Structure formats: structure tokens, C-alpha cells
Amino acid sequence: MPAQIIDGKQIAQQIRSELAAEVAEFIENNAATPCLAAVLVGEDPASQVYVRNKERACEAAGMVSKLFRLPAETTQDELLSLIAKLNKDAEVHGILVQLPLPPQIDSERVLRAIHPSKDVDAFHPENVGLMTLGKPRFLPCTPHGVLQLLKRSGVETAGKRAVVVGRSDIVGKPMTLLLAQKGWDATVTIAHSRTTDLAAVCREADVLVAAVGRPEMITGDMIKPGAAVIDVGINRVDNGTPKGKLVGDVAYDAAAEVAGWITPVPGGVGPMTIAMLLHNTLTAAAAIER
Numbered sequence: 668m669p670a671q672i673i674d675g676k677q678i679a680q681q682i683r684s685e686l687a688a689e690v691a692e693f694i695e696n697n698a699a700t701p702c703l704a705a706v707l708v709g710e711d712p713a714s715q716v717y718v719r720n721k722e723r724a725c726e727a728a729g730m731v732s733k734l735f736r737l738p739a740e741t742t743q744d745e746l747l748s749l750i751a752k753l754n755k756d757a758e759v760h761g762i763l764v765q766l767p768l769p770p771q772i773d774s775e776r777v778l779r780a781i782h783p784s785k786d787v788d789a790f791h792p793e794n795v796g797l798m799t800l801g802k803p804r805f806l807p808c809t810p811h812g813v814l815q816l817l818k819r820s821g822v823e824t825a826g827k828r829a830v831v832v833g834r835s836d837i838v839g840k841p842m843t844l845l846l847a848q849k850g851w852d853a854t855v856t857i858a859h860s861r862t863t864d865l866a867a868v869c870r871e872a873d874v875l876v877a878a879v880g881r882p883e884m885i886t887g888d889m890i891k892p893g894a895a896v897i898d899v900g901i902n903r904v905d906n907g908t909p910k911g912k913l914v915g916d917v918a919y920d921a922a923a924e925v926a927g928w929i930t931p932v933p934g935g936v937g938p939m940t941i942a943m944l945l946h947n948t949l950t951a952a953a954a955i956e957r
């Protein structure tokens with residue numbers, strides 16, 4: 668039986684309409700509208716697309732989106748002073764600084780300058796710490812989106828073996844912690860580029876999350892029959908067209924013949940990241956306006 672396709676676009680749309688209702692209620696009960704400030708430094712074309720999608724999604728949910736575009740030559744001090752201004756701005760509930768930042772900027776310093784109560788990416792060490800302790804203020808958007816895809820598709824994680832391929836601070840690491848936490852209750856392995864016999868490790872997974880950033884590196888033979896395969900990768904590869912083609916970290920066609928569930932790219936995890944960003948922005952607004 669071929670895999671059930673997990674339609675991230677549709678599930679994200681469902682979450683966004685749930686959020687729109689909550690935002691409307693929030694606006695009725697508070698003298699404020701949830702507001703996300705997005706900061707984009709430079710002209711990276713992919714970043715422009717993501718930031719525009721985030722703005723549109725915010726507005727569709729009834730939230731305010733403020734975009735701050737800074738030139739590629741922006742200095743660290745200029746960026747830090749914008750963040751200081753946004754931290755103090757009572758109208759702004761969430762702040763997102765789009766990554767990657769240009770090389771003259773120390774990303775770690777910038778992310779730590781965002782006030783933790785407005786850190787809707789959940790990248791600040793205080794928020795990473797709270798999440799790790801099982802007391803999250805915000806959940807990081809992409810891993811939270813993955814959990815929602817699993818839950819809303821009826822994939823059981825309790826007692827199951829989960830393998831996360833990739834150990835980034837943004838996806839891999841928090842993904843493993845969340846899958847192991849109470850309520851999700853998976854037995855989790857974190858695998859990476861130095862893992863011996865990666866294929867055998869992956870084949871043990873009832874839930875396989877690929878977050879390595881290497882196009883189609885997870886092949887059909889690495890998948891346990893019936894597993895849920897969640898592809899976090901978004902890689903643009905050359906296919907002779909000017910824009911190239913988006914592919915995930917999973918070789919989709921072969922994987923779909925073996926898996927029980929699978930997420931496509933595009934239309935899988937990507938739209939969920941944005942939906943969970945909106946969710947965090949509403950959470951931030953509720954905490955600040957309370």
C-alpha cells in the first residue's frame with residue numbers, strides 16, 4: 668500500500684483558520700492586535716519569499732505584520748539598535764530576525780538581543796532552556812510544526828522509535844527533545860553526518876525526521892515499512908530552469924513506496940513552520956497584554 672501523504676499545506680491552513688478565530692477573540696478582549704515584526708537584512712531571494720509569506724499569513728490571520736528591511740551592509744550595531752527599539756515598542760509582540768544574516772553580523776549575539784518574551788522563533792537560550800525543562804514559553808516553529816503534522820495525521824509516537832537525522836540548534840536538537848517529552852513519549856535517536864551505518868539506524872525508525880539539508884540523501888532502503896517519514900529539508904537543486912527545483916532531504920518517490928506516511932516538499936513542513944510562528948505571535952501577545 669502506498670504511503671498516506673501528509674498534506675502540510677492543508678493542515679497549516681486548518682491551524683491558521685483556528686488561529687484567525689482566536690485572534691478575533693483576542694482583539695475583542697484586548698485593546699491590541701497581535702503584531703509580528705520581521706527583520707530582513709540583505710536581498711537573499713529565498714529569504715524574501717519566506718518573509719513575504721510570513722507577512723501574508725499574519726495579515727490573513729488578522730494580525731499586524733511590520734517588515735523592517737535593512738541593506739546587506741547593515742552593521743551589527745545598527746541591527747542591535749533596531750532590535751532594542753522593537754524590544755521597547757509596546758505595539759510589537761513578536762520579533763523575528765530572518766536567518767541567515769550577512770557575514771559581518773554575529774547571529775548569536777543578535778538572537779540573544781531579542782527580548783525572550785518576544786522571541787517567537789524560540790531561539791534565545793532562555794527559551795531553549797525552558798523548552799528543555801519541559802516548561803516552554805514558545806516551542807520552536809519547525810519542530811512544533813512536525814509534532815502537529817504527526818498528531819493531526821494520527822501517527823502514534825508513544826513508545827515508538829523515532830530517529831532524527833540532523834543535529835542543528837533550530838530543528839534537530841529541539842526535535843529530539845520534544846519527541847522524547849511526556850505526551851509524545853517516543854524513544855529517540857539523534858543521527859548525523861558522523862553516524863556509523865546511518866541506513867541501519869534509520870531503518871529502526873517508526874518515525875523518521877530528516878533535517879540534514881542534503882538533497883534526497885534519505886533513500887528508500889533506509890525506511891522501515893510503514894514508518895512515518897517527515898522531510899524538513901528544503902533544497903533548491905538545478906534542473907535546468909532559472910528557479911531550479913525544490914527537493915527535500917528524502918528521495919520522495921522511492922520513500923513513498925515503503926513508508927506509511929510521508930510529507931511532500933514543498934507542501935509539507937514548510938507551511939507548518941509559518942503556522943506555528945503565528946501561533947507563537949498570538950501566545951506572545953496574550954502574555955504581554957495580560
Ligand SMILES: Nc1nc(=O)c2c([nH]1)NC[C@@H]1CN(c3ccc(C(=O)N[C@@H](CCC(=O)O)C(=O)O)cc3)C=[N+]21
Pocket residue numbers: 716717720763764765766767788808901913932933934935936937938940941
Ligand atoms: N529567524 C528565522 N526563522 C525561521 O523560521 C526561518 C529563518 N529565520 N530563515 C529561513 C528558514 C526557512 N524557513 C521556511 C519557512 C517556510 C517555508 C515554506 O513555506 N516553504 C514552502 C515553499 C516555499 C518555496 O516555494 O520556496 C513549502 O515548503 O511548501 C520554507 C522555509 C523558515 N526559516
Ligand SMILES: [Mg+2]
Pocket residue numbers: 762763764778781786787788789790
Ligand atoms: Mg529570532
